[in-house]
Amino acid sequence: MVQAAAVGEEQGGAPLGTERPLIPVVPRAGIPIAGAVLVFVIVAIATNSLWMLTFCHVVGGGLWTAIDLFVGFVVGPIMGRMSIPARAEFSARFLPKMVIIMPTVVTATLAAGYQLALTVGNLNSDSPNHAWLVVSFCVVGVMAVIALGVLEPANVGVIFEMNKPIPDGRIIERLMKRFMLTAAITGAMQVATLIIMTRVASR
Amino acid sequence: MSELDGGHASTGDLVERRYPPVDVLATIALGLVIVGGIFMASFVPRHVPLFLPVVVLSTAFILLFVAAFLLTRIEDFAWDKFRLVYKWALLAYVVEAGVIAFAFVRDHTHGVALLVLLGMLLVFAVSVPTTIAYTVARFAKGLDGKS
Numbered sequence: 001m002v003q004a005a006a007v008g009e010e011q012g013g014a015p016l017g018t019e020r021p022l023i024p025v026v027p028r029a030g031i032p033i034a035g036a037v038l039v040f041v042i043v044a045i046a047t048n049s050l051w052m053l054t055f056c057h058v059v060g061g062g063l064w065t066a067i068d069l070f071v072g073f074v075v076g077p078i079m080g081r082m083s084i085p086a087r088a089e090f091s092a093r094f095l096p097k098m099v100i101i102m103p104t105v106v107t108a109t110l111a112a113g114y115q116l117a118l119t120v121g122n123l124n125s126d127s128p129n130h131a132w133l134v135v136s137f138c139v140v141g142v143m144a145v146i147a148l149g150v151l152e153p154a155n156v157g158v159i160f161e162m163n164k165p166i167p168d169g170r171i172i173e174r175l176m177k178r179f180m181l182t183a184a185i186t187g188a189m190q191v192a193t194l195i196i197m198t199r200v201a202s203r
Numbered sequence: 204m205s206e207l208d209g210g211h212a213s214t215g216d217l218v219e220r221r222y223p224p225v226d227v228l229a230t231i232a233l234g235l236v237i238v239g240g241i242f243m244a245s246f247v248p249r250h251v252p253l254f255l256p257v258v259v260l261s262t263a264f265i266l267l268f269v270a271a272f273l274l275t276r277i278e279d280f281a282w283d284k285f286r287l288v289y290k291w292a293l294l295a296y297v298v299e300a301g302v303i304a305f306a307f308v309r310d311h312t313h314g315v316a317l318l319v320l321l322g323m324l325l326v327f328a329v330s331v332p333t334t335i336a337y338t339v340a341r342f343a344k345g346l347d348g349k350s
Contacts, residue, residue: 026291038298041302045306103295111302111303114303115310118248118310123244133245134241141240144233144237145230145234145237148230149230149233149234149331149334152331153226153334153335153337157338157342160342168342175338175342
């Protein structure tokens with residue numbers, strides 16, 4: 001991508017000033033897909049279909065956990081060792097997709113999961129799974145604050161910075177540092193989620 | 204100077220400049236309503252004691268108002284970028300809050316409990332766009348000299 005070339009040029013390469021295409025903050029092609037997912041979730045809740053609710057919750061939750069762990073512990077460290085131009089090019093393609101994927105996946109997982117828990121009775125206080133579900137709420141709460149209050153703003157901030165005629169590496173570095181600082185917490189919470197959900201499903 | 208620096212000494216003030224903790228306040232407000240939501244959800248479908256959720260929701264609203272007040276007092280702020288990001292993020296998070304609200308309404312949550320939950324979703328729908336837009340706007344003035 002030309003964007004990456006320009007960032008690379010700042011490190012002592014060719015002169016700056018070449019035209020760079022803007023990085024879309026939200027990929028437009030993804031909006032109908034996200035919309036379709038949310039409509040599916042609404043239909044699942046409205047019809048109280050056990051299969052649809054289970055599908056939304058299991059697929060959404062699986063994606064959420066897998067993406068968080070994979071990005072935090074596999075992609076993140078690899079990115080950290082990439083050259084600056086390669087890192088910039090990867091980020092320019094990767095971050096906009098995350099802006100649309102993660103909120104959609106999280107909303108589908110939580111909304112369907114709450115309805116599913118109500119439908120199968122796991123939320124009832126006399127259910128053996130009740131305490132586990134309350135713990136899972138707390139775990140999800142921690143992840144939600146990190147994702148929505150810390151990571152999502154950094155994600156959008158990096159994209160805007162990279163869209164400047166001359167991106168400032170220090171601003172990008174400062175915002176990206178949030179991902180590294182929270183990776184361990186998010187990872188621990190996701191492992192806790194896996195333990196809780198597999199326990200709930202096997203009782 | 205860091206590896207990513209690229210020799211940008213002229214934008215040092217953007218990185219170093221101290222801003223009011225608008226994002227921190229909005230994120231604490233978000234955290235509070237999440238705590239309140241967890242408390243309420245842990246009682247469903249039984250009767251939910253509303254004292255704690257109401258206190259938490261009121262505190263969250265106060266924090267958001269303080270954040271908004273501090274925001275309006277910032278001088279030399281990229282308001283155009285803030286508005287641009289805020290309106291689209293608000294649209295996205297209102298849709299998300301709407302989906303969650305639908306689940307509660309569908310489950311016959313009603314009365315004061317529903318009002319408190321809707322208030323919490325309002326805080327959710329406002330606090331996240333505030334944090335995103337503020338984060339973008341505070342770093343918006345770049346080497347091009349424009350916001």
